[in-house]
Amino acid sequence: MSAEIERSASEMQNLYEADFYAWTQEQVRLLQQHAWTQLDVANLIEEIESLGxxxxxxxxxxxxxxxxxxxxxxxxxxxxxxxxxxxxxxxxxxxxxxxxxxxxxxxxxxxxxxxxxxxxxxxxxxxxxxxxxxxxxxxxxxxxxxxxxxxxxxxxxxxxxxx
Structure with a gap:
C-alpha cells in the first residue's frame, strides 16, 4: 500500500506541474471523497498560502x-x-x-x-x-x-x- 501511495504522490506532483487546473479538480474530488491519504498535501499547503x-x-x-x-x-x-x-x-x-x-x-x-x-x-x-x-x-x-x-x-x- 505504501508504494501505491508514493506512486500516487509522484503522479500528483507530475499532474500539478503539467496541468494545474486538472490537479485542482483532482484535489477537490479527493477532498469530497475524504481520501486524505491521496491528497497532494505539500502542494495544497503551498496553494492555500498563495491564496492568502x-x-x-x-x-x-x-x-x-x-x-x-x-x-x-x-x-x-x-x-x-x-x-x-x-x-x-x-x-x-x-x-x-x-x-x-x-x-x-x-x-x-x-x-x-x-x-x-x-x-x-x-x-x-x-x-x-x-x-x-x-x-x-x-x-x-x-x-x-x-x-x-x-x-x-x-x-x-x-x-x-x-x-
Whole structure:
C-alpha cells in the first residue's frame, strides 16, 4: 500500500506541474471523497498560502492606485478628470469589498497604507509633471478618509460636476 501511495504522490506532483487546473479538480474530488491519504498535501499547503498572499497583495495594489489618484486629485487640481474620479470610486469600492470578504485584512490596513503610499507617489511622478519633492513624504490621509466615499482632498464639497 505504501508504494501505491508514493506512486500516487509522484503522479500528483507530475499532474500539478503539467496541468494545474486538472490537479485542482483532482484535489477537490479527493477532498469530497475524504481520501486524505491521496491528497497532494505539500502542494495544497503551498496553494492555500498563495491564496492568502494574493488577497493581501490585491489590497496593496488597489491602495497604491487609490493613494496615487488621491494625490493627483489634490496636487493637480487643474487636471482633475472624470477618469480620476471614477478610478477613486472604483478602487474604494473594490477595497471595501475585499475587506468585507476578508475581515482579517483590516488590522493590516494602516501598515498597508504606509507601504502603499510610496507606490502612490511613484504613480503620481510617473503620470504627472509633479516630482517626488512636490509631494508629502508621509501619507497625509487617514484610513477613514482614504476609504470615505465623499472624501476628495482639496475638492469643494460639491462633487456633482464629476458624477
Amino acid at each position: 498572499r494574493q488577497q493581501r497583495q490585491e489590497l496593496v495594489n488597489r491602495l497604491g492606485v487609490l493613494l496615487g489618484h488621491l494625490l493627483k486629485w489634490e496636487f493637480q487640481a487643474e487636471a482633475r478628470s472624470k477618469s480620476w474620479f471614477a478610478t477613486i470610486r472604483e478602487q474604494r469600492r473594490e477595497i471595501l469589498e475585499l475587506l468585507q470578504e476578508n475581515p482579517s485584512l483590516k488590522p493590516y490596513l494602516p501598515e498597508a497604507i504606509k507601504k502603499d503610499y510610496l507606490a502612490g507617489i511613484d504613480l503620481v511622478v510617473r503620470e504627472t509633471p509633479l516630482r517626488y519633492r512636490d509631494l508629502p513624504s508621509d501619507c497625509p490621509y487617514s484610513s477613514e478618509q482614504i476609504l470615505a466615499e465623499t472624501f476628495f482632498p482639496g475638492a469643494s464639497s460639491d462633487l456633482s460636476e464629476w458624477q
